[in-house]
Amino acid sequence: MLCDFKAFRQFQQASKKIGKLSLKKNKQLFIGLVIAFAALYYTLRNVSPKDLYESFKSVEYTYLAPMVGFILLNYLAHALRWRVILFPLKRIKISGLFSSIFVGNLGNLFPMRAGPVIRAYLLGKKYAIPFSSSLATVVVLRLFDVFFHLGLFAWVFIFHAEIFSSKVIFFDESLRSLAVKFGQFSAVAVTIVVALTYLLVFHENKFLDMVRRITQHLPKKWQENIIFRIDQFSQGLIVLKDVRSLVKITFYSALEWAANVLSYYPLYWAYGLEDKSIASLLVLTVMVSIVVNALPTPAFFGSFNLAVMVALHGIMGESEVVAVSFGMVAWAIKFLVPFVLAVYFILHDYLSVKKLIQVIGEGRPVHEK
Numbered sequence: 084m085l086c087d088f089k090a091f092r093q094f095q096q097a098s099k100k101i102g103k104l105s106l107k108k109n110k111q112l113f114i115g116l117v118i119a120f121a122a123l124y125y126t127l128r129n130v131s132p133k134d135l136y137e138s139f140k141s142v143e144y145t146y147l148a149p150m151v152g153f154i155l156l157n158y159l160a161h162a163l164r165w166r167v168i169l170f171p172l173k174r175i176k177i178s179g180l181f182s183s184i185f186v187g188n189l190g191n192l193f194p195m196r197a198g199p200v201i202r203a204y205l206l207g208k209k210y211a212i213p214f215s216s217s218l219a220t221v222v223v224l225r226l227f228d229v230f231f232h233l234g235l236f237a238w239v240f241i242f243h244a245e246i247f248s249s250k251v252i253f254f255d256e257s258l259r260s261l262a263v264k265f266g267q268f269s270a271v272a273v274t275i276v277v278a279l280t281y282l283l284v285f286h287e288n289k290f291l292d293m294v295r296r297i298t299q300h301l302p303k304k305w306q307e308n309i310i311f312r313i314d315q316f317s318q319g320l321i322v323l324k325d326v327r328s329l330v331k332i333t334f335y336s337a338l339e340w341a342a343n344v345l346s347y348y349p350l351y352w353a354y355g356l357e358d359k360s361i362a363s364l365l366v367l368t369v370m371v372s373i374v375v376n377a378l379p380t381p382a383f384f385g386s387f388n389l390a391v392m393v394a395l396h397g398i399m400g401e402s403e404v405v406a407v408s409f410g411m412v413a414w415a416i417k418f419l420v421p422f423v424l425a426v427y428f429i430l431h432d433y434l435s436v437k438k439l440i441q442v443i444g445e446g447r448p449v450h451e452k
Contacts, residue, residue, distance in 0.1 A: 123384070144353065168220045209432075
């Protein structure tokens with residue numbers, strides 16, 4: 084009886100834990116959907132269905148082919164730089180990474196953005212790499228993304244500040260002045276990221292000592308957890324000690340970002356936009372990056388559309404209906420291309436959809452029995 088009672092209590096506690104996790108994830112999904120539809124409503128509020136339909140009809144859809152080409156180039160560059168980061172752990176062919184990359188994108192269907200966890204889980208499962216090590220390489224990828232994000236922000240807001248209106252006032256300052264200040268902040272942030280990365284790669288012990296001093300007043304458990312996670316992260320940074328590998332990663336990162344920026348360019352011609360400058364492309368890319376990260380919605384739906392409308396209509400002066408239509412077509416292509424490839428790799432590699440959903444829900448790898 085005592086054993087039965089203990090088993091019942093363990094089952095009850097586990098059920099409560101699962102219930103809390105499910106409730107938390109459901110709340111995140113609900114909030115994400117509310118934000119998505121609120122952003123979409125704001126985007127569509129001044130556009131009539133008839134005008135939007137006419138805009139869709141006038142698009143030259145032949146330009147979608149080169150857009151798809153740039154999107155695929157973006158993912159190819161991503162795979163190439165991930166392969167270089169993985170060299171110290173295992174030599175993997177480019178084709179072997181596509182499954183983890185595209186299936187991992189399914190994590191973006193949810194506000195919690197579990198894509199990096201899924202990629203690390205699939206890579207570790209396929210090539211017998213410890214999850215902590217594979218996740219460390221994914222985090223290093225994100226580090227380079229942060230570097231290029233901030234670098235792009237600094238470049239656009241400092242060197243292309245003239246695009247932003249000096250007549251629009253926020254908090255007693257013009258939009259142009261705020262843009263310059265944000266660009267300066269981004270430049271400082273890039274410098275800090277590079278400096279901290281350098282310290283962690285080449286002076287890890289000093290860096291950890293500095294972290295211990297900063298966190299000495301925190302609970303011991305928290306301090307140990309922070310040190311442990313930094314140590315895990317440093318595993319993925321080993322490849323940066325090799326100058327040749329560092330140059331390759333930087334080059335492939337630049338190629339990936341260039342492909343991402345240029346993926347919008349064919350639509351500029353498809354819609355016949357007035358401003359087809361590189362500055363306009365950079366502003367659009369920056370606004371999409373800022374808004375989709377500030378407003379976490381499932382598959383970037385709503386937040387992406389809002390970002391495009393703000394960039395093209397609010398900043399570049401294109402008509403509102405064109406900006407809304409452009410955003411919908413761009414979102415559809417950028418969503419469908421990786422989604423179709425993800426479905427292909429799930430079927431090709433006989434992946435368990437149930438386990439993928441569990442990984443998304445739990446935010447950690449699923450250990451098989």
